Amino acid sequence: MKEVYVNVRENIELVKGSIHKMVFVCPDLPEFLPGQFINLAVGNYEYGALLRRPISVFKHDAAAKTFEIVFEVKGKGTKFFSRLKGGFLPATLFLGNGFTIPAGTKKVALIGGGMGCPPLYSVIEKYKKEGIKFYTYLGFSSREKAVCLEDFAAVSDKLTIATDDGSIGEKDFITNVFMKDVAKIKPDLILSCGPVPMFRSLKALNLDIPTYISMEARMGCGIGACYVCACATISGNRRVCRDGTVFDIKEVLL
Amino acid sequence: MKYYENPLSLNLCGIDLKNPVIAASGTFAFGFEFSKLYEIEKLGGISVKGLTREPREGNPSPRIAETYGGVLNSVGLQNPGVETFAKNLLPFLAPKDIAVIANIAGSTEEDYCYMAERLSSEAAVSFIELNISCPNVKAGGMAFGIEPKSVQAITKLVKKYSKKPLIVKLSPNVADIALNAKAAENAGADAISLINTVQGMAVNAETRRPILKNVFGGLSGPAIKPIALRMVWQVYNAVKIPIIGMGGIMNETDAIEFFLCGATAVQIGTANLIDPLASLKIVEGLRHFVERNKLKNLQDIRGKLIVE
Numbered sequence: 279m280k281e282v283y284v285n286v287r288e289n290i291e292l293v294k295g296s297i298h299k300m301v302f303v304c305p306d307l308p309e310f311l312p313g314q315f316i317n318l319a320v321g322n323y324e325y326g327a328l329l330r331r332p333i334s335v336f337k338h339d340a341a342a343k344t345f346e347i348v349f350e351v352k353g354k355g356t357k358f359f360s361r362l363k364g365g366f367l368p369a370t371l372f373l374g375n376g377f378t379i380p381a382g383t384k385k386v387a388l389i390g391g392g393m394g395c396p397p398l399y400s401v402i403e404k405y406k407k408e409g410i411k412f413y414t415y416l417g418f419s420s421r422e423k424a425v426c427l428e429d430f431a432a433v434s435d436k437l438t439i440a441t442d443d444g445s446i447g448e449k450d451f452i453t454n455v456f457m458k459d460v461a462k463i464k465p466d467l468i469l470s471c472g473p474v475p476m477f478r479s480l481k482a483l484n485l486d487i488p489t490y491i492s493m494e495a496r497m498g499c500g501i502g503a504c505y506v507c508a509c510a511t512i513s514g515n516r517r518v519c520r521d522g523t524v525f526d527i528k529e530v531l532l
Numbered sequence: 533m534k535y536y537e538n539p540l541s542l543n544l545c546g547i548d549l550k551n552p553v554i555a556a557s558g559t560f561a562f563g564f565e566f567s568k569l570y571e572i573e574k575l576g577g578i579s580v581k582g583l584t585r586e587p588r589e590g591n592p593s594p595r596i597a598e599t600y601g602g603v604l605n606s607v608g609l610q611n612p613g614v615e616t617f618a619k620n621l622l623p624f625l626a627p628k629d630i631a632v633i634a635n636i637a638g639s640t641e642e643d644y645c646y647m648a649e650r651l652s653s654e655a656a657v658s659f660i661e662l663n664i665s666c667p668n669v670k671a672g673g674m675a676f677g678i679e680p681k682s683v684q685a686i687t688k689l690v691k692k693y694s695k696k697p698l699i700v701k702l703s704p705n706v707a708d709i710a711l712n713a714k715a716a717e718n719a720g721a722d723a724i725s726l727i728n729t730v731q732g733m734a735v736n737a738e739t740r741r742p743i744l745k746n747v748f749g750g751l752s753g754p755a756i757k758p759i760a761l762r763m764v765w766q767v768y769n770a771v772k773i774p775i776i777g778m779g780g781i782m783n784e785t786d787a788i789e790f791f792l793c794g795a796t797a798v799q800i801g802t803a804n805l806i807d808p809l810a811s812l813k814i815v816e817g818l819r820h821f822v823e824r825n826k827l828k829n830l831q832d833i834r835g836k837l838i839v840e
């Protein structure tokens with residue numbers, strides 16, 4: 279965990295007026311675990327957007343000292359990020375416990391929903407060389423918002439897509455699509471990132487497979503010091519930013 | 533450097549601090565996380581997350597909202613309880629050269645007395661900060677902090693159980709802050725800290741719902757600085773005991789404004805969330821300030837506001 283300035287190298291509009299990919303350079307790039315996030319300042323904290331914005335990492339390249347994020351424009355902060363053409367932003371990186379894959383794991387199912395899809399890429403990026411097979415299931419609202427598909431197609435052993443309107447892939451919830459395949463692929467582990475309703479559906483599948491989910495919460499510090507990012511679990515309120523963001527699905531009260 | 537040779541040093545209620553910059557309760561947990569980003573011993577002190585007699589889970593999420601120039605929070609005193617603090621968390625701070633302020637909140641007089649006595653037995657605790665101003669929970673003691681009479685009563689009682697200097701942390705959500713400060717002073721408070729957060733709320737116009745699950749929260753950050761400065765100045769003109777000022781301090785200039793209004797030390801809260809290095813930068817900034825102004829000690833500007 280480090281406080282640094284990140285330099286905007288590229289800012290690419292993936293979906294007009296909505297989803298952007300940003301590439302950062304940082305000479306002082308700390309170690310990274312897949313699924314970790316950054317707490318990115320909205321400029322030099324102009325009043326009106328005081329708090330930093332938590333955004334997950336999409337790709338990470340230790341050798342090139344670069345990393346990428348993918349974000350959707352929602353309000354003040356993300357609008358500000360979307361307009362950047364260069365320059366430096368203060369940021370704390372890398373935060374959260376990240377996804378870990380235990381030794382001996384052979385097949386992993388990745389289940390993403392919406393803007394929860396891109397962070398799953400960093401899992402494959404890190405573990406691919408260990409010979410693990412990745413079955414990737416990505417759900418989006420429509421074809422228009424289905425980003426990073428080529429990236430996932432290039433590294434996944436199998437990529438399956440679903441959309442709410444059927445404009446690409448199956449017209450169904452991604453968890454239902456996954457359920458149809460699960461007996462066939464028999465994954466040892468499920469890793470998931472996306473909205474809470476998707477986690478609820480995932481939990482409802484009642485699979486006897488270890489499942490870990492990356493939670494979201496409104497944050498302050500992002501490092502574990504302010505206790506604002508509570509997530510209710512069977513062992514009480516935990517800090518999403520520090521005790522998570524990744525939790526065992528059995529522990530979270532969804 | 534001996535404290536008296538250090539132009540930022542001060543003596544607060546008989547305890548030497550290397551500088552007057554203290555991390556405010558609730559924004560710095562128990563120091564562990566920030567120690568991964570910088571040497572927290574560079575700060576004068578740390579006021580730990582508000583402690584209660586028993587562990588507390590706090591309020592449901594969302595517990596934070598961003599407002600113009602400020603932050604609303606409704607954490608509701610989530611903390612591991614006074615015993616876990618003393619046994620598991622204090623040992624991390626104990627060997628460090630940093631003043632530890634134990635911030636305590638209760639729902640009964642008995643809770644406050646118990647915690648004051650329990651924490652007085654810990655050598656690593658330098659001060660006890662009586663939080664009678666948390667707006668987010670009934671157990672936060674704000675009930676004790678509104679009327680001057682009850683401020684006086686609780687201060688007097690807890691003072692009997694506290695063997696450490698007792699700081700009384702005042703709420704801004706009151707009729708006359710000077711009266712409350714005088715009440716604390718009369719009851720034996722060793723210092724006053726102010727301000728805690730200002731009660732507020734935020735609404736999402738789209739969903740027609742309050743942003744905080746708790747509906748109300750406490751406002752902090754730059755938006756409340758003018759209120760805090762006004763109150764510190766009023767209290768400075770009403771009491772003789774030292775004042776620890778806080779509320780929206782983002783940089784050393786803000787801190788200096790508080791010293792001019794009579795603060796002996798300052799606490800930095802929300803700024804730690806906005807820039808995790810903020811407290812450290814403020815120490816550095818104050819060092820440059822004393823050099824530039826050739827002050828022997830920063831305390832020389834305390835209360836030197838010129839009102840014409």
Ligand SMILES: Cc1cc2nc3c(=O)[nH]c(=O)nc-3n(C[C@H](O)[C@H](O)[C@H](O)COP(=O)(O)OP(=O)(O)OC[C@H]3O[C@@H](n4cnc5c(N)ncnc54)[C@H](O)[C@@H]3O)c2cc1C
Nearest residue numbers: 331332333334348349350352353354355356393494495496
């Ligand atoms: C760990 C984590 C990782 C995330 N990763 C991504 C990502 O990779 N890509 C992406 O597009 N989005 C991601 N998000 C969501 C992203 O943080 C919000 O969309 C963003 O903060 C909205 O900011 P804004 O200023 O545009 O919106 P505003 O509505 O103006 O924000 C106001 C405040 O609410 C907070 N807020 C609003 N929505 C959310 C939300 N969904 N989660 C947390 N805080 C929120 C903001 O941070 C800010 O403090 C992530 C959130 C978390 C907690």
Ligand SMILES: Cc1cc2nc3c(=O)[nH]c(=O)nc-3n(C[C@H](O)[C@H](O)[C@H](O)COP(=O)(O)O)c2cc1C
Nearest residue numbers: 556557558582605663727728752753779780801802
């Ligand atoms: C997230 C958060 C949690 C807080 N928790 C506490 C607390 O436990 N006890 C307390 O006395 N004050 C608490 N406060 C209040 C601060 O210590 C401080 O009085 C207030 O925020 C004003 O200072 P600032 O504007 O620099 O933040 C909290 C403030 C914030 C933002």
Ligand code: FES
Nearest residue numbers: 498500502505519
């Ligand atoms: S955001 Fe501060 S503890 Fe998680």
